[in-house]
Amino acid sequence: MLSVSDLHVSVGAAEILKGLTLSVPAGEVHAIMGPNGAGKSTLSYALTGREGYEATQGAVTLEGRDLLAMTPEERAAAGLFLSFQYPLEIPGVPTMTFLKAALNAQAKARGEPELGATEILKRVRARAGELRISAEMLKRPLNVGFSGGEKKRMEILQMMVLEPRFAILDETDSGLDIDALRIVADGVNALRAPDRAMLVITHYQRLLDYIRPDKVHVLVSGRIVDTGGPELALRLEKEGYDKYLAAA
Amino acid sequence: MAREGIDLSTVDAVRALEAGKYTAGFTTDIEQEFAPKGLSEDTVRFISAKKDEPQWMLDWRLEAFRRWQTMEEPSWAMVRYPPIDYQDATYYAAPKNAAKYKSLDEVDPEILETYKKLGIPLREQETLLGVAGAPRIAVDAVFDSVSVLTTFKKELAQAGVIFCSISEAVREHPDLVKKYLGSVVPTTDNFFATLNSAVFSDGSFVYVPQGVRCPMELSTYFRMNAQGSGQFERTLIIVDKGGHVSYLEGCTAPMREENQLHAAVVELVALEDAEIKYSTVQNWWPGDVDGKGGVYNFVTKRGDCRGARSRISWTQVETGSAITWKYPSCILRGDDSSGEFYSIAITNGRQQADTGSKMIHLGRNTKSRIISKGISAGRAQNTYRGLVSIHGKAANARNFTQCDSLLIGDKCGAHTIPYVEARNVSAKLEHEATTTKLSEDQLFYMRQRGIPEEEAVALLVNGFVREVLQQLPMEFAVEAQKLVAVSLEGSVG
Amino acid sequence: MSSATVLPTRRVEAWKYSDLSAALSNVVLPTVREGVDIIEGLSGGAKSMTVPPGAQATEIDRYGDAALDARAFSADVGQGAMLTRIVIQARSGGVPLSTVRVRLAAGATYRQFVLAEGARLARIETHVSVEGEGATVELNGVYMVGRGLHADLTSTIHHACAGGVTRQLVKGVARAGGRGVFQGRILVAPYAQKTDARQNHHALLLEDGAEVFAKPELEIHADDVQCAHGNTVGGLDAEALFYIRQRGVPESEARALLVEAFLGEAISDGLPEDLQREILDRIRAWLGATS
Numbered sequence A: 001m002l003s004v005s006d007l008h009v010s011v012g013a014a015e016i017l018k019g020l021t022l023s024v025p026a027g028e029v030h031a032i033m034g035p036n037g038a039g040k041s042t043l044s045y046a047l048t049g050r051e052g053y054e055a056t057q058g059a060v061t062l063e064g065r066d067l068l069a070m071t072p073e074e075r076a077a078a079g080l081f082l083s084f085q086y087p088l089e090i091p092g093v094p095t096m097t098f099l100k101a102a103l104n105a106q107a108k109a110r111g112e113p114e115l116g117a118t119e120i121l122k123r124v125r126a127r128a129g130e131l132r133i134s135a136e137m138l139k140r141p142l143n144v145g146f147s148g149g150e151k152k153r154m155e156i157l158q159m160m161v162l163e164p165r166f167a168i169l170d171e172t173d174s175g176l177d178i179d180a181l182r183i184v185a186d187g188v189n190a191l192r193a194p195d196r197a198m199l200v201i202t203h204y205q206r207l208l209d210y211i212r213p214d215k216v217h218v219l220v221s222g223r224i225v226d227t228g229g230p231e232l233a234l235r236l237e238k239e240g241y242d243k244y245l246a247a248a
Numbered sequence B: 001m002a003r004e005g006i007d008l009s010t011v012d013a014v015r016a017l018e019a020g021k022y023t024a025g026f027t028t029d030i031e032q033e034f035a036p037k038g039l040s041e042d043t044v045r046f047i048s049a050k051k052d053e054p055q056w057m058l059d060w061r062l063e064a065f066r067r068w069q070t071m072e073e074p075s076w077a078m079v080r081y082p083p084i085d086y087q088d089a090t091y092y093a094a095p096k097n098a099a100k101y102k103s104l105d106e107v108d109p110e111i112l113e114t115y116k117k118l119g120i121p122l123r124e125q126e127t128l129l130g131v132a133g134a135p136r137i138a139v140d141a142v143f144d145s146v147s148v149l150t151t152f153k154k155e156l157a158q159a160g161v162i163f164c165s166i167s168e169a170v171r172e173h174p175d176l177v178k179k180y181l182g183s184v185v186p187t188t189d190n191f192f193a194t195l196n197s198a199v200f201s202d203g204s205f206v207y208v209p210q211g212v213r214c215p216m217e218l219s220t221y222f223r224m225n226a227q228g229s230g231q232f233e234r235t236l237i238i239v240d241k242g243g244h245v246s247y248l249e250g251c252t253a254p255m256r257e258e259n260q261l262h263a264a265v266v267e268l269v270a271l272e273d274a275e276i277k278y279s280t281v282q283n284w285w286p287g288d289v290d291g292k293g294g295v296y297n298f299v300t301k302r303g304d305c306r307g308a309r310s311r312i313s314w315t316q317v318e319t320g321s322a323i324t325w326k327y328p329s330c331i332l333r334g335d336d337s338s339g340e341f342y343s344i345a346i347t348n349g350r351q352q353a354d355t356g357s358k359m360i361h362l363g364r365n366t367k368s369r370i371i372s373k374g375i376s377a378g379r380a381q382n383t384y385r386g387l388v389s390i391h392g393k394a395a396n397a398r399n400f401t402q403c404d405s406l407l408i409g410d411k412c413g414a415h416t417i418p419y420v421e422a423r424n425v426s427a428k429l430e431h432e433a434t435t436t437k438l439s440e441d442q443l444f445y446m447r448q449r450g451i452p453e454e455e456a457v458a459l460l461v462n463g464f465v466r467e468v469l470q471q472l473p474m475e476f477a478v479e480a481q482k483l484v485a486v487s488l489e490g491s492v493g
Numbered sequence C: 001m002s003s004a005t006v007l008p009t010r011r012v013e014a015w016k017y018s019d020l021s022a023a024l025s026n027v028v029l030p031t032v033r034e035g036v037d038i039i040e041g042l043s044g045g046a047k048s049m050t051v052p053p054g055a056q057a058t059e060i061d062r063y064g065d066a067a068l069d070a071r072a073f074s075a076d077v078g079q080g081a082m083l084t085r086i087v088i089q090a091r092s093g094g095v096p097l098s099t100v101r102v103r104l105a106a107g108a109t110y111r112q113f114v115l116a117e118g119a120r121l122a123r124i125e126t127h128v129s130v131e132g133e134g135a136t137v138e139l140n141g142v143y144m145v146g147r148g149l150h151a152d153l154t155s156t157i158h159h160a161c162a163g164g165v166t167r168q169l170v171k172g173v174a175r176a177g178g179r180g181v182f183q184g185r186i187l188v189a190p191y192a193q194k195t196d197a198r199q200n201h202h203a204l205l206l207e208d209g210a211e212v213f214a215k216p217e218l219e220i221h222a223d224d225v226q227c228a229h230g231n232t233v234g235g236l237d238a239e240a241l242f243y244i245r246q247r248g249v250p251e252s253e254a255r256a257l258l259v260e261a262f263l264g265e266a267i268s269d270g271l272p273e274d275l276q277r278e279i280l281d282r283i284r285a286w287l288g289a290t291s
């Protein structure tokens, strides 16, 4: 499904990703762990096409399509979704307006029929209920004045409404309270399907108790330096990254 | 839900309209009658005679004209334009045989067609812009120098509301006009207001009697059509004790290669407990991308909160004109009176705007609020200029001012020039201003969700101006929002 | 304009709130031209200095009681160099006028603090132009004016180069019959991208009959910038006053405490310590003498 090979990404003059190779087949959930500053968010921005994150070498494909050649919105329409580590506040743009614009733009890009306002509203309300997002929060401008945890839940709501093929969750667990963590994990698990895949970036084993990853990758200094099963996360929790950092 | 509908319709508008298209730019081909070119006492007499005015009105005009000849055009605004030759314009243009049509059946079909194209309903059963379920709106249609038709007059008269053209008011309600005309903006006020006082052509007159809430929205629709003509409208609105009115003003002009001059004066008087809400959507022809043509808009708008607890609120959406020079103001004379100014000013291409508000606090416990959102794109210059003045007796006066400017592209300018004068110890004044560009991070976030760049920009711009759009009556908000989107087309990417 | 003595009137924007011609009506004037260089014209020549690259210099300007004291000063601050200037305008019945033009090379810093106690008419003008990348301007000031006194802090900061930083904080207090004026313009030229400019003016009116006039200005011709200004004028915070009095502090003392804290925010730690002390002493003396 997603294939990244020998990816080099520079931010300004600095090379942050230095030959990263990774492949996530359809139906699987992979976790990425790694020390602060290793390049995890850089990877998620490079995959989604943020300006300033320049791929200088390597290739990225999603279901065989060359992602690097597409604009951010084309990648989104191709089914790529990023739950931001730091979700943005967008003053003056109501959440519902935003969701409707996104849904319809993606539908249009894919040549699918657009959804009616009431249908969208129904869909959003149902999902919001599952995530314990109040109707009042939906009325506010997107993320404005939300707490850290509320913003993260709003990211998951967007994911559930947009139903992406491939989702990247960049530290979505940070800032969530104990109940919210479970709710979010339930949401993620509900989205699991044979034709979908996910990349979960996290620092904590806790989330992986709820979302059992098929594979765990260790990202250090811009490269994947180790890959294993869920047990690798448990080991990292105990031992930290010293071993990898020393080798790097 | 309805408001959300408006947001989405902007997005639709962006999609639907082709780039750079000014949809009001067509001309209407009808027989017209003109004053001889140039400006002299004879021109003033000609206009006055055309309007069958009484002697006192002519004298008032002539005095203003003599005064004007001694005045100098102001040069402090941040706008640049070649010297205006005041002798090279026509000061009166009107559809032939139309001092005023008595009924809709008499109106030249070409004119009817014009308003229809612009979305302005002149048949009473029609609603503005075809919005289903919208409240009814009485319209005064001003075509070049004359008001051609005023709708719903009968129904308004039953409520005691006078809504007619100013020319008609001079003839039919001379006492009211004599008492209030020039009482807010004196004939000596400034170069452009004085010029207007001498040659004003038409405009609207509103009187809302004591205790009456005007039963419908009132609106005037100004259309400049004739080539080489200026428009000098004069509007006077008086709301007596405890009365209330909401008034809308819309303006368009055809695309012309030369610059058209527009120097209007609007006076508002609110007596005790009265309330006036005045909204403008100004969409005069802005000139082409190279700055050729376009309307010079030099306007003096002022409201006088004469009575205690009176309230005046200005809302403006300024997207048109080559040059905008305009400072809708409130004189807060009555104790506990309040003034508001909400503005969206958008400049693109080579447009220049120097606009803002003046709040003059004279009475006790007076309050004012200024919210200004300026957007500059292309090679345009956009200036907020405003005055908040607290006089010695204005105990407990309060002002809050927020001016935000958005720059789209690196060839334009955005400027903020507030003047603050405080003379009372118990007053509180706050002014905040920011100048930024659209946030790259927000744009990326939206694009990551699949929203194309242009649409993302439209949504962000809408968010930026939202607070002001919400002040507009619903029917106008839809129109205004489309205008915002259209005015900025071609400025991104 | 003819060559005769033409003084700016209140109609001239730059002198809107300071009527120099009225203040100087009984002074024999040399010929001056209208415009921003009027103080230069009255001063009879600008004193100038150069701060070499990497160097540091401090300049202290004191104004006393002279009937007319006009001084012009100009400085070039070299790459990475820093100039600190302190102006102390002591209360007087005369007309102290000061103007400075400072040019900053890349990475240079100009730090200025003005204490104005007011005069018949006091005008402290500052013009800084950022002519090298990444230069820093810190223009702070305090004015305190009582009966019959006037103080005008006027400045223009011209960002002609990219990456400049401006921090401006001016605070003022006025008592009955006193007039404080702040006029500050920040201009960002088309190529001065990434300029980060903050301008703030806050004033307290302490008694009825006090006046404060302000005209903060942003003129921005570059889009990738962060520019903001704020301006507030009002009385002392009644709630804070009550809070302090509730703790047993007498009203006059509580007021002095609040005003001192208010003005103190404009005094930067970067100033020489002895001057910081002098400025604070002067503020305390002013508060003690007039409360």
Ligand SMILES: Nc1ncnc2c1ncn2[C@@H]1O[C@H](COP(=O)(O)OP(=O)(O)OP(=O)(O)O)[C@@H](O)[C@H]1O
Pocket (backbone or CB within 6 Å): A011, A012, A014, A016, A034, A035, A036, A037, A038, A039, A040, A041, A042, A043, A085
């Ligand atoms: N815009 C930028 N300019 C300069 N350096 C950057 C920029 N963005 C990222 N970096 C640097 O790239 C490196 C990788 O950052 P990244 O955000 O990808 O780390 P991360 O693995 O997500 O860390 P964390 O666990 O703290 O979220 C860091 O050293 C960071 O400072």
Ligand SMILES: [Mg+2]
Pocket (backbone or CB within 6 Å): A040, A041, A042, A085, A170
């Ligand atoms: Mg990260």
